[in-house]
Every structure is written in structure tokens, then in C-alpha cells.
Amino acid sequence: MWRSKKFIIAMVLAAIVTVGSIGGIALAADNGEASQPQAQQEALLDKVCEIYEQNTGTAIDVQALQDAFAQAQSEMQSEALNNYLQNLVDQGKITQEQADQYKAWLESRPDVPILAPGFPDHGMHRGFGGPGGGFPGCYEPQTAE
Numbered sequence: 001m002w003r004s005k006k007f008i009i010a011m012v013l014a015a016i017v018t019v020g021s022i023g024g025i026a027l028a029a030d031n032g033e034a035s036q037p038q039a040q041q042e043a044l045l046d047k048v049c050e051i052y053e054q055n056t057g058t059a060i061d062v063q064a065l066q067d068a069f070a071q072a073q074s075e076m077q078s079e080a081l082n083n084y085l086q087n088l089v090d091q092g093k094i095t096q097e098q099a100d101q102y103k104a105w106l107e108s109r110p111d112v113p114i115l116a117p118g119f120p121d122h123g124m125h126r127g128f129g130g131p132g133g134g135f136p137g138c139y140e141p142q143t144a145e
Contacts, residue, residue: 045062045065045066045069048060048065049061049062081106082103085099085103
């Protein structure tokens, strides 16, 4: 009976390795389209504008649509940050003054993405989800008082 369990375990492990290898080969054979999110986004917006014009007869300016998306994204991020900070204040983890200071600090930063050499920019600037919960700049080292 023990030999049959060993055989089953060995076969399951072999199947997992095989499936993992095939998945890795499939990802490596990808033609790189997924690594170009900006080009995909522009192509999507062009297609949306084209379909909208066909359906309504009214053309949409692609740049205006991109600007509207950027504005909506910015507003939603700001609202999410405000809700997050308000939640921390409500829980008593920080004071309202600290929340206001953090927002002022965040708004005063230059709008330049900081990338480490060798790390590609995939549009994900939330860090590695450390002590700050994934929000950029949430972790500030504590100093002894």
C-alpha cells in the first residue's frame, strides 16, 4: 500500500512539473504584446473611438478621451487615498493632523517615477506592499525620540 502512495505522489509531482514547464514555455514564447501596456491602451482607445463613431455618427477626439481617463483615474486615486487616511484616523492609528501632513507631503513630491536599474516599468508604482500596506511612501522609518 505504501508503494502505491509513493507512486501516486511521484506521478502528481511529475504532472505538476510538466504543466509548469509548459506554462513557462508558453509565457516565454509570448510575442511581447503584454509588455507594452501603453501601446495596448492607445490601441484600445482608438478602437473605442472608432466603434463609437460608427454607432453614433459622432467622432470622439482620442486625446480628449485620454485626458478624461487620466482625470478620472487621478480623482479616483485621490478619493481612495482620502478614504484610506480617514479610515486610519477613525481607527485611531493616526491623527487628522498626521493625515493632513501626509497628504501635503505626497502632493509636494515631484511627479517622476523612480525605477531601480534593471527593473522594467510595468506601470505598477505601489511598491512591494511592505509595512505601508502597498501605498507608496506610507512607510517612514521611526526615529528615536
